[in-house]
Amino acid sequence: MADDGRLPRYPFSFRGDRLAPELAESVAHRPILRVRTNTGTDAWLVTGHAQVRSVLRDRRFSLTLTSDPWMPRQDPLIPPLTVTDIRTHCENAGLLHDLFRGVGPCQQYLTPVRVREIATGLLGTFLAGAQPGDLVGGFIMPLSRALTMELLGLDPEGCPDDATLFTIFRTGPESHPAVPDSWALAQEWMRGRLPGLRADGGGLLGRLLALSDASGVLGEEEVADLFVFLLISQFGNPATFLGAASVGLMSHPEVLARLRADPALLPRAVDELLRWTVFLGDALPRIAREDVRLDDVLVREGDLVLVSTDAANHDPRVFPDPHRLDIDRPPGPHLRFSDGRHRCPGGPVARMQATETLRVLLELTSDLRLAVPADAIAWHRYYAVTLPVTVPVRWTARGAAAERGPGRGAG
Numbered sequence: 001m002a003d004d005g006r007l008p009r010y011p012f013s014f015r016g017d018r019l020a021p022e023l024a025e026s027v028a029h030r031p032i033l034r035v036r037t038n039t040g041t042d043a044w045l046v047t048g049h050a051q052v053r054s055v056l057r058d059r060r061f062s063l064t065l066t067s068d069p070w071m072p073r074q075d076p077l078i079p080p081l082t083v084t085d086i087r088t089h090c091e092n093a094g095l096l097h098d099l100f101r102g103v104g105p106c107q108q109y110l111t112p113v114r115v116r117e118i119a120t121g122l123l124g125t126f127l128a129g130a131q132p133g134d135l136v137g138g139f140i141m142p143l144s145r146a147l148t149m150e151l152l153g154l155d156p157e158g159c160p161d162d163a164t165l166f167t168i169f170r171t172g173p174e175s176h177p178a179v180p181d182s183w184a185l186a187q188e189w190m191r192g193r194l195p196g197l198r199a200d201g202g203g204l205l206g207r208l209l210a211l212s213d214a215s216g217v218l219g220e221e222e223v224a225d226l227f228v229f230l231l232i233s234q235f236g237n238p239a240t241f242l243g244a245a246s247v248g249l250m251s252h253p254e255v256l257a258r259l260r261a262d263p264a265l266l267p268r269a270v271d272e273l274l275r276w277t278v279f280l281g282d283a284l285p286r287i288a289r290e291d292v293r294l295d296d297v298l299v300r301e302g303d304l305v306l307v308s309t310d311a312a313n314h315d316p317r318v319f320p321d322p323h324r325l326d327i328d329r330p331p332g333p334h335l336r337f338s339d340g341r342h343r344c345p346g347g348p349v350a351r352m353q354a355t356e357t358l359r360v361l362l363e364l365t366s367d368l369r370l371a372v373p374a375d376a377i378a379w380h381r382y383y384a385v386t387l388p389v390t391v392p393v394r395w396t397a398r399g400a401a402a403e404r405g406p407g408r409g410a411g
């Protein structure tokens with residue numbers, strides 16, 4: 001595990017359908033350990049549920065300080081300063097309330113009916129294509145992009161392609177010039193959208209822009225950065241989750257069969273998939289503002305603390321038999337959307353999109369299955385999120401999709 005004879009090198013794995021054995025071992029036996037990061041600096045890796053939650057809820061562990069160039073880092077690249085602590089920037093600019101409302105359980109920008117309509121159209125096209133087909137490239141990505149434009153109220157014209165947007169999630173021991181380039185492209189495109197958003201005023205971004213203009217706290221560039229963050233959060237995170245969740249579900253045909261028979265179980269299944277899938281290809285970083293004792297470890301002021309919510313979601317003290325995908329499990333306090341001050345505000349809208357997408361997948365296919373063994377699926381290496389490169393699938397179309405004609409068999 002330790003490549004230099006001393007410290008284990010983190011991250012351990014990039015798979016979204018199974019926790020790395022090193023994390024499973026840590027969470028069970030040693031929930032705080034010293035690791036070496038991608039940049040070669042040392043950090044505390046926190047994996048136990050209680051310890052992870054206590055770090056996330058403790059303001060002595062700062063997210064803002066992770067963008068300080070003098071602090072130890074997980075990865076060589078620094079995102080634009082204004083997107084490290086979105087919450088504080090939104091608070092200062094008077095946007096927080098409307099951001100939370102715009103992605104919360106009562107948001108009006110993207111209804112379940114609309115998600116089903118969009119998903120039905122895109123899935124119908126995918127299912128009319130050749131088999132095996134790639135569920136990620138053929139359905140999940142176009143769907144995520146379409147839902148993003150709808151929720152945010154963006155005209156998609158000229159938006160950077162999927163690969164460019166996903167490049168922003170790249171991590172690793174090397175600095176990738178493609179990351180700042182991709183960010184710059186997305187930011188330039190977003191700046192070009194601002195006049196249209198101002199004129200139109202509709203959609204979530206239109207609303208946030210009107211508030212931002214009224215408060216005058218953020219400059220044009222900062223607004224564009226904030227909106228790019230929201231763009232990649234809404235595009236990349238739900239796509240990542242759906243990629244890993246679909247692999248997880250197809251590796252458990254008995255669960256798929258139960259959901260087909262009783263779609264009312266879907267919200268429960270989505271919650272369990274949020275717990276069970278491994279989402280982060282990295283960890284959530286924090287910097288200690290002062291000396292803090294965590295269990296028997298003294299974290300020193302300025303230390304980098306890496307929080308693995310994926311490991312915490314597999315803590316056997318909180319989730320018995322944690323590696324089992326069990327949709328009958330009583331709802332537990334999983335940390336997929338983080339916790340404390342920086343808890344993700346997009347949880348409700350992300351859950352709704354996943355539930356409705358899986359509903360449509362089940363409605364339009366009768367035996368969706370992996371076309372290769374789950375172990376043969378490749379996952380992108382060195383990304384902040386765990387994305388399968390492709391998910392080859394086979395199916396029998398049913399309902400409206402069957403009327404468009406079955407997918408052709410190939411290979």
Ligand code: HEM
Binds near residue numbers: 103338339345
């Ligand atoms: C399955 C989908 C999603 C997952 C798993 C997810 C997860 C997360 C996580 C782990 C964080 C980091 C919190 C931290 O550092 O403690 C975060 C932050 C954030 N997410 Fe999400 N997210 C998802 C979807 C969304 C969506 C759809 C939006 C809205 C468009 C969104 C908006 C945000 C924002 C604004 C933050 C920054 C919060 C802050 O700085 O305090 N997320 N998300």
